[in-house]
Amino acid sequence: MANYNTNEFKGGLKIMLDGDPHTIVENEFVKPGKGQAFTRTKVRNLKTGRTVERTFKSGESVEGADVMDTEMQYLYSDGEMWHFMDPKSFEQLAADKTAIGDAYLWLIEEAMCEVTLFNGQPLAVSPPNFVEMKIKETDPGVRGDTATGGNKPAYMDTGAVVKVPLFIEEGEVIKIDTRSGEYVSRVKN
């Protein structure tokens, strides 16, 4: 992997720090008129998701991280691993529990997901921003109640629990924003 000098730093650059791949979230060039230049960064550890501050002396070089984002199709889970396929090469890769994180809540078979690969292996999985899911279980709907703004929990096959309006019925398909886990709308058949 190539090395990057601090003057090549920019948001989104993937670098290796303390043995883990990180992405640069923010970077700022700091230099007194008569003195040493520094690059102050905020970096996010792609394994743990933690963001920390790191300051580099200008001119320092840092190893790049072999990290890339690819679109892959979710196939199935065997309970331990989640299996994805590259729709172009048909190559299959399996993501473990750490890489999947909370994404398993929103995985529907055949959904296209963004899979972050580190050295060719899944490091993180982002589900589509919006998914449509069928409600497995919820309290009976309150007919005509569209105005009171109350809500109730609805349970999905994946284990996700989404707060839905009171008028929604069991078995209905709803659209969910996976970033917030919030109900967006009812999907009419």
Add this chain to the structure above:
Amino acid sequence: MCLESKTSNIDTWRPGASLDVLEKIAALRDCIRSYMQEQDVLEVVTPALSQAASTDPNIHSFAAGGRYLHTSPEFPMKRLLCAYARDIYQIANVFRDGEVGRHHNAEFSLLEWYRVGMDHHALMNDVEALMQRIVEQFSIAWVQPQTIRYTDAVSRVCEKPFDEVTIQHIENVFRQHQRYYPAAIGNDLDAAMDLLMDEFVVSQFEPSKACFIVDYPASQAALARVSVDKDGYKIAERFELFWGPVELANGFHELVDAGEQRARFIAEQQTRNSRDQSSTPMDEHLLQALSHGLPDCAGVALGLDRLMLVLTGCDHIDQVQAFAGDRA
């Protein structure tokens, strides 16, 4: 990915500065010129392209056709002082390779001026008088800047005067505050001090207040005289002006000793060599002029783009230059 497509969508032919800001830049220059005229400081123009360059290891010149773009007009202006012993000023665009950021652009505008017979304290009053004129013109609230000695700023953080502070003390301060300390600093004490000042002093300055830091460590003298202050510290007769955390100006009670100047140039070249930096030719014209005699004087350089940032409340240099960065 998203970021990249965003930047490529920006119309880079368009100016970064609004028309309102361009009008303010013009007004600022008028204001400076009227102040200098009243003070009988003569406007001069010196070459931007020169055979010699700064040897400062922390300042990188652009080379062009066997010559160097100036990083400040300091050397030729001092030659004018040696020849004519008269107060002079210049508004010049200067160039520093590798300086890109929110408050940095490789090309930027400096106001540089020299007052014969003044020391750095007298020049600080002069800077304050000019700033007073400018803030009145721009109707901006301004509290008289307080002056902090470098050693007091350092000892507030390290609980030691600056000449006793070691790398180990500075590392400990970072650790105590749970801040990351870059190991790459190695044994470069001045670099560690720079980072300490930035993290624990300058970044804590109140945004609307201006402040002078004065009497730097002798190791950071650059082109200032070195002397011993009333407490016995060996100091550089140098000051900097900050507005909030933004560094605006750097001034010296100017070094007049040609031999000492040559020794500093050589030491800087040695540092450059030890860091595998390209060597730059020292300014023999300046050294000859100093041998002829530089009048006792103080000089200061003030960054006009940074000043516009604080006057307009903009937060990126791209907004106070017509075409900064990739627009140029």
